[in-house]
Amino acid sequence: MKKLKLFKTLFLFLILAGLLTACAYDSKNSHAYLPDAKTENALVYIEQCGACHAVPHPQRLSAAAWKDLVVVMDARREERDHEPLTEAQRNKLMAYLAEHAR
Numbered sequence: 001m002k003k004l005k006l007f008k009t010l011f012l013f014l015i016l017a018g019l020l021t022a023c024a025y026d027s028k029n030s031h032a033y034l035p036d037a038k039t040e041n042a043l044v045y046i047e048q049c050g051a052c053h054a055v056p057h058p059q060r061l062s063a064a065a066w067k068d069l070v071v072v073m074d075a076r077r078e079e080r081d082h083e084p085l086t087e088a089q090r091n092k093l094m095a096y097l098a099e100h101a102r
């Protein structure tokens with residue numbers, strides 16, 4: 001009987017641990033910390049600027065500073081054999097950054 005109790009406790013523990021990791025995983029992947037995260041421009045930004053590192057919050061820089069930084073990231077793409085941004089992608093993610101910059 002003691003053994004059964006131990007199994008029950010272990011079972012509950014595993015379920016709890018599973019739930020906790022599921023939540024942690026979800027909050028890391030839903031970019032809820034970004035403003036207007038579900039808009040088309042945001043989705044392009046998330047996809048293109050989250051490919052190599054965590055997606056930076058747009059409030060981190062001014063619109064002018066983002067313009068310069070995206071050029072730096074063009075070089076990072078090239079160094080790492082990533083496809084260059086298309087004009088459409090660039091326009092969308094720049095619009096997103098300009099709108100939400102600090």
Ligand code: HEC
Binds near residue numbers: 049069070076077080
């Ligand atoms: C091909 C990989 C790659 C992609 C795609 C990429 N980055 Fe980066 N990014 C890097 C690397 C590598 C660094 C760290 C070295 C550096 O600062 O240049 C970095 C650093 C940064 C930093 C920190 C710079 C600092 O000085 O603190 C920011 C902010 C950033 N990236 C924003 C962006 C944005 C915005 C985009 C989308 C336009 C983007 N990244 C796309 C590779 C990438």
